[in-house]
Each structure stands twice: as structure tokens, then as C-alpha cells.
Amino acid sequence: xxxxxxxxxxxxxxxxxxxxxxxxxxxxxxxxxxxxxxxxxxxxxxxxxxxxxxx
Numbered sequence: 001x002x003x004x005x006x007x008x009x010x011x012x013x014x015x016x017x018x019x020x021x022x023x024x025x026x027x028x029x030x031x032x033x034x035x036x037x038x039x040x041x042x043x044x045x046x047x048x049x050x051x052x053x054x055x
Contacts, residue, residue: 001029001033001039001042001043004047004050005050007050007054008050008054016029016050017029018030021045023045024037024045
């Protein structure tokens, strides 16, 4: 997941990790991972969102 965010500013990446995400049922990626959501799912979201934010 962090590899997908490496191209983002550190503050932006940190914000992405701790804020609610609609594709995770309103959980933040951090909370979703702690709740047992598949790491690959969160990594795909990170990759997608990073590509949109870098556009």
C-alpha cells in the first residue's frame, strides 16, 4: 500500500491513510486494515487514488 502512495506528498499520503474512504464502507484505510480488510484491496485503492491525485 505504501509503495502505491510513494509519489504523493507525505502529508497527502498521511491524510489518505487516516481519512474515511467510501470504498471501504466509510472506514479509513488504517482502520480497514486493522479490521481485517484484505491488504490487496486497500493497496488497489491506494494505487488508484494516487494515480488520480497525481494527474
